[in-house]
Amino acid sequence: xxxxxxxxxxxxxxxxxxxxxxxxxxxxxxxxxxxxxxxxxxxxxxxxxxxxxxxxxxxxxxxxxxxxxxxxxxxxxxxxxxxxxxxxxxxxxxxxxxxxxxxxxxxxxxxxxxxxxxxxxxxxxxxxxxxxxxxxxxxxxxxxxxxxxxxxxxxxxxxxxxxxxxxxxxxxxxxxxxxxxxxxxxxxxxxxxxxxxxxxxxxxxxxxxxxxxxxxxxxxxxxxxxxxxxxxxxxxxxxxxxxxxxxxxxxxxxxx
Amino acid sequence: xxxxxxxxxxxxxxxxxxxxxxxxxxxxxxxxxxxxxxxxxxxxxxxxxxxxxxxxxxxxxxxxxxxxxxxxxxxxxxxxxxxxxxxxxxxxxxxxxxxxxxxxxxxxxxxxxxxxxxxxxxxxxxxxxxxxxxxxxxxxxxxxxxxxxxxxxxxxxxxxxxxxxxxxxxxxxxxxxxxxxxxxxxxxxxxxxxxxxxxxxxxxxxxxxxxxxxxxxxxxxxxxxxxxxxxxxxxxxxxxxxxxxxxxxxxxxxxxxxxxxxxxxxxxxxxxxxxxxxxxxxxxxxxxxxxxxxxxxxxxxxxxxxxxxxxxxxxxxxxxxxxxxxxxxxxxxxxxxxxxxxxxxxxxxxxxxxxxxxxxxxxxxxxxxxx
Numbered sequence: 001x002x003x004x005x006x007x008x009x010x011x012x013x014x015x016x017x018x019x020x021x022x023x024x025x026x027x028x029x030x031x032x033x034x035x036x037x038x039x040x041x042x043x044x045x046x047x048x049x050x051x052x053x054x055x056x057x058x059x060x061x062x063x064x065x066x067x068x069x070x071x072x073x074x075x076x077x078x079x080x081x082x083x084x085x086x087x088x089x090x091x092x093x094x095x096x097x098x099x100x101x102x103x104x105x106x107x108x109x110x111x112x113x114x115x116x117x118x119x120x121x122x123x124x125x126x127x128x129x130x131x132x133x134x135x136x137x138x139x140x141x142x143x144x145x146x147x148x149x150x151x152x153x154x155x156x157x158x159x160x161x162x163x164x165x166x167x168x169x170x171x172x173x174x175x176x177x178x179x180x181x182x183x184x185x186x187x188x189x190x191x192x193x194x195x196x197x198x199x200x201x202x203x204x205x206x207x208x209x210x211x212x213x214x215x216x217x218x219x220x221x222x223x224x225x226x227x228x229x230x231x232x233x234x235x236x237x238x239x240x241x242x243x244x245x246x247x248x249x250x251x252x253x254x255x256x
Numbered sequence: 257x258x259x260x261x262x263x264x265x266x267x268x269x270x271x272x273x274x275x276x277x278x279x280x281x282x283x284x285x286x287x288x289x290x291x292x293x294x295x296x297x298x299x300x301x302x303x304x305x306x307x308x309x310x311x312x313x314x315x316x317x318x319x320x321x322x323x324x325x326x327x328x329x330x331x332x333x334x335x336x337x338x339x340x341x342x343x344x345x346x347x348x349x350x351x352x353x354x355x356x357x358x359x360x361x362x363x364x365x366x367x368x369x370x371x372x373x374x375x376x377x378x379x380x381x382x383x384x385x386x387x388x389x390x391x392x393x394x395x396x397x398x399x400x401x402x403x404x405x406x407x408x409x410x411x412x413x414x415x416x417x418x419x420x421x422x423x424x425x426x427x428x429x430x431x432x433x434x435x436x437x438x439x440x441x442x443x444x445x446x447x448x449x450x451x452x453x454x455x456x457x458x459x460x461x462x463x464x465x466x467x468x469x470x471x472x473x474x475x476x477x478x479x480x481x482x483x484x485x486x487x488x489x490x491x492x493x494x495x496x497x498x499x500x501x502x503x504x505x506x507x508x509x510x511x512x513x514x515x516x517x518x519x520x521x522x523x524x525x526x527x528x529x530x531x532x533x534x535x536x537x538x539x540x541x542x543x544x545x546x547x548x549x550x551x552x553x554x555x556x557x558x559x560x561x562x563x564x565x566x567x568x569x570x571x572x573x574x575x576x577x578x579x580x581x582x583x584x585x586x587x588x589x590x591x592x593x594x595x596x597x598x599x600x601x602x603x604x605x606x607x608x609x610x611x612x613x614x615x616x617x618x619x620x621x622x623x624x625x626x627x
Contacts, residue, residue: 046582056583063587063597134582 002185002215005161007101008108014101015183015193017054018092018208028078031057032207033197034091037176050093051136053100057090064088083204094179097195097208098164099139101181102254105162114139116256118148141166141177150252156218156225159185163253165192165222167246178242180211182251188215198238211239222249261504265495265511268327272515276323280523284530287313292360294531309480312528315356316520317536321349323516324543328509337505340432341546344425348470349539351413351421356533359412370400422470422538426463429546433462437550445552447623465557466545472564473541475571475590480528482592482606484521486563486613487540488514493560493617494547497624501551510547513540526602553624562616563609567591 006012018031036049047056061084065072072084085091092100099113106113114135120143122128131138144150145166153159165180184191190213197206211229213222226233227240234240243249287293294312325346328338373396377389402416413421433441434456442458443451454461477483495510520536523529541564548557558565567590574589587597595605 043579044582045578045584049582051582059584059587066597130580133580137582 001187002157002159002190004186006184007161008105010108011101011105011162012183014054014104015208015210018097018193018195019210021054021058023058023073023081026073026076026078026081029081029085030078030207030209031195032082032086032091032204033093033195034086034089035093035197039089046134046137048089049137050091051096051099052090052092057085057092061085061088061090064090079204082207086204092195092208094195095140095144096136097193098144098179098181099136101193102162111256117143118146119143120146141168141179144179145177145248145250145252148255150254153251153253156215156222156251159190159251160253161185163251165243166248166250166252167242168250169247170242170245172245174245174247178246180239183210188218189213190215194239196239196242200238211237222251261507262499265499265507268332268508269495269511269515269518272323272327272512273518274515275327276319276516276519277522279323280319280519280529283316283319284313284523287315287530292356295360309528309531313530314360314533315353315535316524316528316530317349317352317532317534317539319520319523319530320513320516320536321345321539323519324509324512327512332505332508332512334505337503337550338509340429340436341509341543341550344429344466344546345539345543347421347425347428348542349535351418351425352474352534352536352538355413355418355538356535362411364411365414368396370396419467422467422542423463425470425542426466429466429542429549430459430462433549434459441552443552444554446555448626450627451552461554462549465549465554466542468568469545469557469561469564470538470541472561472568473544474534474537476564476567476592477532477537478590479592479596479602479606480526480531481521481524482563482609483532483537483540484517484524485606485610486561487544488517488521489610489614489617490544490560491517491547493621494544494551496621497553497556498547498551500625501553503551506547506551513543526606553620556620556624559616559620559623563613570594 007015020027021029021031023029031054034050036044039049041049045060046052047060052060061081062073065084068088070084072081103113106116117135117139119131119135119138122131144164145168150164150166153163159182161182161184163182165182167178167180170176170178178194178196180192180194182190183193191210192213193208193210195208209229211227214226214228216225223240223244227237227243229237229239232238292313292315294309294314325342328342332338370393373389373393377386377393380386380389399414399416402419403414442453442455444454444458444461445451473483473487476486491510491513495507495514498504498506498510520532524531541561544561545557548554548560553560570586570591571589573585577583577585586594588594592605592609596602
């Protein structure tokens with residue numbers, strides 16, 4: 001049996017913000033997934049490279065709507081707004097999501113995550129300076145999976161809210177990483193949240209989502225448990241595929 | 257400080273205003289005829305209520321530039337005083353005018369990536385093309401660096417090209433100040449602290465103020481009546497300071513500018529009959545700087561052009577935050593757009609900016625009276 005744990009109210013509020021972006025009179029706008037790897041934008045607003053908070057995404061959406069003369073916020077049409085967000089590169093990537101939630105989690109304890117976390121030093125002095133000025137953008141999956149920042153949890157029974165499930169070198173080509181955040185543990189269920197685009201979701205359906213891992217046999221590994229997300233189980237569940245494809249699949253806990 | 261000087265200056269002002277009012281309809285007709293108007297597709301600030309600005313003629317600044325040039329050349333032409341200010345305003349206005357026209361009629365500019373050029377240097381089979389790419393690489397690096405901090409209009413004159421022309425305008429002013437106006441202009445007046453000798457340092461100081469002020473006025477030109485009304489106050493202040501300093505030609509020149517600006521602003525208040533365009537904002541920005549420098553009140557320029565300086569500083573802060581910290585400081589820059597995003601009406605922003613600007617111009621005039 002797992003201990004009953006959950007994230008702080010502030011951190012849960014951030015997740016809720018991503019699941020339901022805080023537009024004043026429009027509900028049900030789930031934050032889309034956006035990864036800057038394809039566009040490779042540098043020196044851009046962090047909200048435009050998949051690292052913004054829900055509030056920043058909302059503010060930027062309003063500014064862009066004004067710039068492009070699209071009066072999309074007068075009609076309560078969440079799907080239309082999501083389409084608008086996706087077409088203007090507004091969304092969150094997996095590590096950006098984790099960073100912003102954990103920042104709130106740490107802030108609740110009076111700590112500053114970005115000041116405590118170890119970011120791999122840059123060889124180029126300019127890059128190093130930028131990494132100091134824009135730490136959130138440097139916090140990728142490998143930074144979270146770094147032994148200086150997190151330790152491995154081997155026993156499934158010890159998993160707690162705030163732990164991370166890191167998938168290194170995953171996908172069919174083993175060329176990307178992914179990370180999930182454990183949001184709640186209760187009985188034999190691990191609840192997680194993450195930002196990801198499933199291939200089956202097409203261009204406009206992806207975004208931040210939640211799922212569960214039901215521990216059937218705590219003595220076995222993560223892949224031997226039941227993964228459920230969007231009413232899809234294990235082999236129909238693309239998050240499970242990613243976990244399965246990962247060269248390294250670990251549960252990790254922040255050291256500080 | 258003869259009363260006759262101010263009488264004549266006011267006559268210049270009235271004459272200039274009447275002259276500008278008389279030919280303003282001709283200018284409007286000309287701008288409409290040749291479709292020198294604001295286009296929706298090139299301007300993302302045109303939305304909602306501001307969408308009604310589509311089709312408004314730009315280059316209305318010609319009204320001021322041409323009126324001031326004609327009156328000054330005919331009645332106030334003086335090699336010692338008005339020759340160079342007119343020339344610098346002309347260069348800046350020509351640059352702005354070319355930009356205005358190219359923004360409407362020009363083709364989209366092609367941008368080549370630095371990595372692409374570097375690659376061409378390595379792989380190109382023709383040796384003289386290799387040499388050519390090596391030759392243009394520093395220029396492209398300069399262009400790229402500047403474009404990081406500027407906007408990317410896609411057409412028209414690019415930021416790096418503008419900077420070179422503005423540097424030229426600043427350099428001409430500096431040459432004139434340093435070599436032609438005499439040794440007393442090698443000193444820099446400091447409010448309440450006399451005029452210490454700065455020698456050749458006056459050259460970079462002058463270049464900086466000419467370039468910075470021209471761009472500042474250019475950035476501020478975003479709302480109907482904002483720049484016109486503010487410039488009236490600025491040149492009125494300059495007129496008073498020139499008068500108190502006994503610089504007669506400059507008193508008349510500034511009075512002429514105020515007169516032409518009154519006519520311009522009459523047609524520019526919301527809903528604008530025409531807008532200033534870069535031809536006016538860059539030209540008058542450069543003239544503002546040079547007129548203040550020529551009466552040795554260089555350090556008062558940030559007060560005389562307070563709103564313009566606040567606007568350009570808001571852009572600098574915004575670019576700094578965006579590029580280095582990855583977030584916005586203002587909802588949008590320049591500052592007047594920030595207030596628009598906050599829900600202020602255009603009229604409210606313009607009038608409050610006028611009042612604040614007027615306060616600082618009066619402060620500048622007051623400070624200028626202390627030797």
